[in-house]
Amino acid sequence: MTRDEQVSATREALLAAAERLFAERGVHAVGNRQISEAAGQGNNAAVSYHFGTKADLIRAIARKHAEQIERIRERMMADFADSTDLRDWVACLVRPLTEHLETLGSPTWYARFTAQVMADPALNAIMVDEAPTAAPVLQLFRDGLARPSAVEELLRYLNIVHNGRLRVATEDIEVAGQTVRAGEGLIMANEMGNRDPSAFPDNPDELDIRRDARRYVAFGFGVHQCMGQPLARMELQVVYGTLYRRIPTLKLATELDQVPFKVNGLVYGVHELPVTW
Numbered sequence: 001m002t003r004d005e006q007v008s009a010t011r012e013a014l015l016a017a018a019e020r021l022f023a024e025r026g027v028h029a030v031g032n033r034q035i036s037e038a039a040g041q042g043n044n045a046a047v048s049y050h051f052g053t054k055a056d057l058i059r060a061i062a063r064k065h066a067e068q069i070e071r072i073r074e075r076m077m078a079d080f081a082d083s084t085d086l087r088d089w090v091a092c093l094v095r096p097l098t099e100h101l102e103t104l105g106s107p108t109w110y111a112r113f114t115a116q117v118m119a120d121p122a123l124n125a126i127m128v129d130e131a132p133t134a135a136p137v138l139q140l141f142r143d144g145l146a147r148p149s150a151v152e153e154l155l156r157y158l159n160i161v162h163n164g165r166l167r168v169a170t171e172d173i174e175v176a177g178q179t180v181r182a183g184e185g186l187i188m189a190n191e192m193g194n195r196d197p198s199a200f201p202d203n204p205d206e207l208d209i210r211r212d213a214r215r216y217v218a219f220g221f222g223v224h225q226c227m228g229q230p231l232a233r234m235e236l237q238v239v240y241g242t243l244y245r246r247i248p249t250l251k252l253a254t255e256l257d258q259v260p261f262k263v264n265g266l267v268y269g270v271h272e273l274p275v276t277w
């Protein structure tokens with residue numbers, strides 16, 4: 001066995017042992033030393049050496065399975081590529097997991113592990129965070145479900161957070177033909193990115209709720225992009241959807257130019273919005 005094969009076999013053994021022990025005894029009740037022992041590792045520090053923290057270990061278990069589930073989903077989506085039947089697409093969302101669990105046989109430690117982790121508020125976030133990372137097809141699928149959406153265009157057009165992201169270059173980089181030296185500061189004006197004609201060729205300064213507005217940066221971009229964006233999107237979709245369904249006659253109770261806008265704050269919006277119906 002080469003060194004790489006040995007490392008990979010040790011990692012697999014640790015993952016399998018952790019998954020089983022977490023499922024059997026509960027994630028919080030199991031320590032790294034017990035996992036190392038159960039995986040036949042003499043070295044008590046094997047878990048932290050190979051994975052890092054307990055959260056990293058949970059993430060690694062989730063990722064291993066998510067990759068296998070993703071392959072099933074890819075296959076199903078290729079089969080349904082032209083389908084207009086919503087049930088086919090819902091099947092693509094749900095069945096990859098159940099098929100995967102079936103292949104694992106019984107007892108399915110992963111099912112018990114997932115049930116536990118998803119029910120624990122602190123650990124649940126790791127799984128939610130991990131799923132789209134390991135499953136790009138699922139992410140595409142979710143994006144597809146969220147479109148076409150007026151909310152996306154509103155976020156693009158209004159941008160909302162108007163103070164600019166501040167970044168410092170850690171090494172020399174070239175952006176649009178301009179060299180930025182290591183240590184130099186940059187202000188990322190998201191609101192300008194959202195009106196960039198190369199990203200939104202059709203009149204970016206106009207609000208058009210039928211536009212494909214996916215490439216906007218209202219939630220920032222990169223490792224620090226907004227962590228609350230799925231919640232923010234969902235809230236906006238539910239609020240607008242429900243509001244106009246429940247009160248279809250809702251309208252402004254004053255002239256638009258009388259609405260006091262917040263023009264000099266960090267976050268764009270209105271001070272008040274008198275309405276009638």
Ligand code: HEM
Binds near residue numbers: 165219221227229231
């Ligand atoms: C329409 C609503 C929202 C907008 C437009 C928005 C926008 C942003 C922007 C522009 C950033 C900075 C991204 C960057 O530096 O690249 C950010 C960061 C963040 N947002 Fe939001 N946000 C919204 C709602 C929320 C909600 C509802 C939550 C929490 C429940 C939230 C939590 C966060 C957190 C924790 C960060 C910091 C992420 C980090 O630094 O790694 N946001 N948001």
